[in-house]
Every structure is written in structure tokens, then in C-alpha cells.
Amino acid sequence: MEVDKGKGEAEETRKVAEADRDTVTLKSSDGKLFEVSKEAAARLSTVLAGMIAGGSIDDNGTDLKQIGSEALENVVDYCNKHANSIPSAALISSSISFNTAPFKEPEEWERKFVDRLSHDALFDLVEAANFLGMERLLDVTCHKISEMMKGKSPDQIREVFNIKNDYTKEELEEIRQELAWAFYDD
Amino acid sequence: MELMQELIEEVLIRVPPNEPAYLVRAALVCKSWRRILSDHGFLRRYRAFHRTPPLLGYFHNLYSQGQGPIPRFVQTTPVASPFAAPPLFGCRFWRALDCRHGRVLVRTVDPDYLVVWDPATGHQRRLIVPTYPRAHCYTGAVLCAVDDDGCDHLGCHGGPFLVLYMVADADGAVRASVYSSETHVWGPPSAAVHVDRVFRGDPGVLAGGALHFALMGREGILKYDLGAHLLSVMETPGDFTDMVLVKAEGGRLGFVTMSDGFVYLWTQQQQQQGGACTGWTQRESIELKTVLPTGYQCHTRQVIGFAEGTDTIFINRAAGVFALELKSRRARMVGVRGAYDAIIPYVGFYTPGRSGSRSCS
Numbered sequence: 001m002e003v004d005k006g007k008g009e010a011e012e013t014r015k016v017a018e019a020d021r022d023t024v025t026l027k028s029s030d031g032k033l034f035e036v037s038k039e040a041a042a043r044l045s046t047v048l049a050g051m052i053a054g055g056s057i058d059d060n061g062t063d064l065k066q067i068g069s070e071a072l073e074n075v076v077d078y079c080n081k082h083a084n085s086i087p088s089a090a091l092i093s094s095s096i097s098f099n100t101a102p103f104k105e106p107e108e109w110e111r112k113f114v115d116r117l118s119h120d121a122l123f124d125l126v127e128a129a130n131f132l133g134m135e136r137l138l139d140v141t142c143h144k145i146s147e148m149m150k151g152k153s154p155d156q157i158r159e160v161f162n163i164k165n166d167y168t169k170e171e172l173e174e175i176r177q178e179l180a181w182a183f184y185d186d
Numbered sequence: 187m188e189l190m191q192e193l194i195e196e197v198l199i200r201v202p203p204n205e206p207a208y209l210v211r212a213a214l215v216c217k218s219w220r221r222i223l224s225d226h227g228f229l230r231r232y233r234a235f236h237r238t239p240p241l242l243g244y245f246h247n248l249y250s251q252g253q254g255p256i257p258r259f260v261q262t263t264p265v266a267s268p269f270a271a272p273p274l275f276g277c278r279f280w281r282a283l284d285c286r287h288g289r290v291l292v293r294t295v296d297p298d299y300l301v302v303w304d305p306a307t308g309h310q311r312r313l314i315v316p317t318y319p320r321a322h323c324y325t326g327a328v329l330c331a332v333d334d335d336g337c338d339h340l341g342c343h344g345g346p347f348l349v350l351y352m353v354a355d356a357d358g359a360v361r362a363s364v365y366s367s368e369t370h371v372w373g374p375p376s377a378a379v380h381v382d383r384v385f386r387g388d389p390g391v392l393a394g395g396a397l398h399f400a401l402m403g404r405e406g407i408l409k410y411d412l413g414a415h416l417l418s419v420m421e422t423p424g425d426f427t428d429m430v431l432v433k434a435e436g437g438r439l440g441f442v443t444m445s446d447g448f449v450y451l452w453t454q455q456q457q458q459q460g461g462a463c464t465g466w467t468q469r470e471s472i473e474l475k476t477v478l479p480t481g482y483q484c485h486t487r488q489v490i491g492f493a494e495g496t497d498t499i500f501i502n503r504a505a506g507v508f509a510l511e512l513k514s515r516r517a518r519m520v521g522v523r524g525a526y527d528a529i530i531p532y533v534g535f536y537t538p539g540r541s542g543s544r545s546c547s
Contacts, residue, residue, distance in 0.1 A: 126196075127189070142193070146197045146198070149197075149208055149211075150208065153211065162188050163188065164216065167216070167217065
């Protein structure tokens with residue numbers, strides 16, 4: 001029995017070694033290929049974790065038809081940076097402060113990561129993070145976008161989000177009166 | 187490009203609650219954003235996400251100072267005040283007694299009423315003031331009718347509430363009555379308890395199913411047990427003329443005093459069965475000069491308030507009123523100095539949804 005067991009274990013190890021390339025290859029909607037740390041992808045994305053566990057990862061490039069190459073590059077960049085930053089003392093200490101902090105504040109490097117993105121790249125990345133079930137990246141990107149609303153008038157916010165004003169003048173006036181306290185001239 | 191609705195929600199949920207103006211402006215962006223911000227599910231998620239309701243400001247009972255009238259609500263948010271001005275309540279004079287669970291309790295004079303005011307909706311409920319013979323001084327409290335086990339009190343300000351009204355007569359006999367918004371009536375007065383000195387203007391502190399009010403002088407603390415409808419007097423470990431009651435760690439009652447440039451935090455020790463207090467422990471001291479800019483000592487009261495749920499005390503200094511967070515020891519100036527006997531902090535989520543029908547489940 002013991003011999004059998006040892007043999008079984010060796011086989012298992014070999015299988016794991018075969019399957020266990022350190023990276024997975026992802027293919028964007030426009031056909032570009034990106035390598036990403038398997039460990040980080042599985043840890044940060046519930047969708048990729050499911051694909052890796054379910055064996056639906058294609059060595060020649062797993063198709064992600066909903067994600068363009070620029071957004072996928074950012075996703076991969078984020079995963080790889082995250083892989084390198086763990087386990088960092090900063091992250092451990094911040095996870096403790098989560099218990100008391102009302103907000104999961106982005107790490108310094110995460111802040112820098114989203115700060116350098118263009119407006120369109122940031123919005124594309126939010127959608128990609130959402131599609132891939134990347135909770136932390138969604139947190140960081142949405143946090144950044146909510147910060148972009150700070151100090152802006154409704155008009156300026158519409159511009160940021162490319163939204164048309166569908167209120168009539170009368171409706172706006174009515175709401176303004178209802179919420180009169182929030183208006184001031186600045 | 188435009189974001190999908192579910193992602194707009196993810197963005198809006200991260201708008202910080204300590205600047206209510208941002209959410210209001212968001213509601214004016216377009217109809218679908220307003221729908222999101224008025225949605226009960228969203229508001230529940232918003233409050234759960236941020237967990238700790240922010241300190242938005244405080245009321246005080248000074249009508250004028252120096253040159254003339256001063257606003258009765260002082261905002262502590264940097265951008266916009268949620269209340270341009272409190273309503274006048276149609277009276278000659280009003281006094282804020284308490285603020286809790288999103289409601290403000292106001293006592294108006296001429297005509298005499300107790301008013302429960304919800305600043306988020308503007309809704310007011312006028313109550314007849316219970317009459318007591320030879321009433322000498324009064325105080326009161328307002329709270330959600332559902333206890334802490336049944337309600338997180340983050341969004342219950344449209345729901346049922348209780349009002350406690352307490353009166354001391356000229357001989358120092360104190361009695362209390364409770365009003366229920368569900369039955370629309372005042373309950374019978376409690377048995378009287380005797381105090382030598384009357385209550386301060388501070389709002390009460392809710393801890394362990396009882397409301398606590400500091401008494402002037404060294405007599406201590408007046409306790410009203412909500413379940414038992416019973417008043418009692420608790421002793422403090424010394425003569426603290428400058429004392430503000432607080433809710434300390436673990437929901438226990440505590441108080442903060444100030445002397446020789448230090449803030450001291452005392453908390454109640456383990457309670458015996460039946461709720462009797464076995465004593466007090468001095469937990470912590472904070473040297474003021476390490477947290478506040480140097481300033482002259484004030485002649486008026488120095489510790490003037492405590493905001494339940496935020497662990498923040500208010501200190502009146504020559505330079506102004508400072509809010510000091512006890513846990514982080516962070517202090518910031520939030521208002522001008524005044525001869526306040528007390529301040530009544532407003533803590534809560536202030537969201538632009540139509541919130542009239544929110545209630546405790």
C-alpha cells in the first residue's frame with residue numbers, strides 16, 4: 001500500500017508540474033497575446049481562477065473577446081505588479097486597518113497605477129475588472145473614478161461620464177429646491 | 187464612453203459620506219443616477235460599505251455672541267453644510283436637547299412643544315410637552331424605538347422613535363416620561379429620584395439599554411433604564427466639574443474630563459448582574475499639547491461634547507472648537523470658540539434619496 005501511495009504521489013506531482021506552468025496566456029479581442037502570473041491571476045480574478053481550475057485555459061492564448069488589448073495589458077500589468085508586491089508589509093498592515101477603516105484605501109502603488117491611466121483607459125479597465133471578477137481592481141478603479149467627481153458641478157460630472165442631461169429645467173429646479181442646502185457658489 | 191449601470195453603482199457607492207454635497211450633485215446628473223441614489227437597496231449597501239456614519243456638524247444653543255446672531259448649526263464637513271439653517275420651528279425660542287439615530291429633539295418655547303426633527307427629510311413631529319408640577323429644569327433624549335439588536339441605526343430615521351423627557355422640580359425631584367411614536371402617547375411618569383444638583387445641557391449618552399445624563403457638581407450621573415422605566419443616580423469616582431459622558435469601548439459608559447492640560451478617559455468597570463456599576467477605571471490620558479495647537483486656556487467649559495458612534499470629543503479652546511478623535515488622537519478645528527454649555531453633534535449618513543419611508547425592519 002505504501003509503495004502504491006508513493007507512486008501515486010509521484011504521478012500527481014508530475015501531472016501538476018505539467019499543468020503548472022507559472023503563467024497563463026490571455027488573448028485580447030483584437031488578437032494580442034499576454035502572459036500573466038498564474039498564481040496572481042487565480043488569486044485576483046474569480047473568472048480566471050474558475051477557468052484555471054476547470055482546465056479551460058488555452059496554452060495558445062485564452063480568448064477574452066470582451067477585452068481590448070489596452071485594457072488587457074493593464075489587467076496583466078496589475079496582476080504582475082500585485083504578484084510582486086505580495087506579501088508586502090504595507091498590505092498586511094493595511095489589511096489589519098481594514099477592520100477599523102471605513103474604506104479599503106488603495107495602496108500607494110495601486111494609486112499610482114490608476115493615476116497614470118488616461119480617462120478612456122481607466123473606464124475600459126473598470127469594465128475589464130468587472131468582467132473578470134477582479135474585486136480588488138474594481139475597488140481601486142471605482143475609487144479613482146469616484147474621486148474624479150470631487151468638487152465637480154453636475155455639468156462637469158456629466159462631461160466626465162459622457163452623460164446627457166435628461167432633466168427638464170423645471171425638474172432640475174424642483175430637485176434643487178428640495179435639496180437646496182447642497183448648493184453654494186464656488 | 188459610458189459605464190454600465192452596475193459600474194455606476196460601484197462608483198457612487200465609493201463617494202465618501204463625509205461630503206454629502208457630492209452625492210446630491212450626483213443626483214442632479216441624470217434621472218438614472220437619481221434613481222440609483224434613491225434606491226433602498228443602494229442606500230443599504232452604501233451604509234454597509236462605509237459602516238461608520240460621519241460627523242456632519244453640531245447644533246448649539248447660543249443665539250448670539252459678541253456682535254450678533256450666530257448660526258445654530260456648525261458644519262464640520264469641509265465643503266458644504268447639509269443644513270443651510272435649521273428651521274425656526276415657529277417659536278420665539280428653541281433649544282436643541284439631543285440628536286441620535288438621525289433625529290434631532292428640540293424644545294420650543296412660546297409656543298411650548300417638543301419637536302422631533304429629521305434634518306434629512308425636513309420632517310417635523312410636534313409633541314405636547316408633558317406637564318409636571320413645579321417644573322424647574324428639563325432635558326430629553328430621542329432614539330430609535332428598535333434596540334441595538336434589532337436595528338443598526340444607520341438608516342432608521344424615518345422609522346418609529348421614542349422620546350424621553352425628564353423634569354426636575356424645585357426640590358430636586360426628577361421624573362421621566364417616555365413618548366412612543368407608535369402609540370402616539372406619553373407613558374406615565376416614573377418614580378421620582380432626588381438630586382441635589384440639576385442636569386447639564388449635554389445630551390444624554392445611550393449605553394447598555396439606559397440613557398445617562400451628567401449632573402452638575404460632583405453628584406454624578408443620572409441614569410434612566412429604558413426597559414425598567416427607572417431612574418437612579420450613579421456616583422463618579424471624584425469631583426469632576428468638567429465632565430462629558432461618552433460611550434467607550436465595548437459599548438460601556440465612560441466619561442472624559444480635562445485637567446492640567448490632559449484629557450482623561452474613565453470607563454465603567456464590569457457590571458454586576460442587575461446592571462449595578464462596580465466602579466470606574468481611568469483608561470487613557472491624552473496630553474493636549476501633543477494633539478492641539480497651543481492656545482490660551484478658556485474660562486468657559488472646555489470639554490463640551492461627545493459624538494456617539496464616532497468616538498469624537500469636542501474641546502473649546504481660545505483658538506476655536508476642536509474635534510478630537512479619541513482612537514486616532516487626530517484633532518481638527520471645526521468651529522469658533524463660544525460660551526457653549528454644550529453642543530449637540532449630528533452624526534449620520536446624509537443621502538439625497540427620498541428617505542421619508544425608510545424605517546427599521
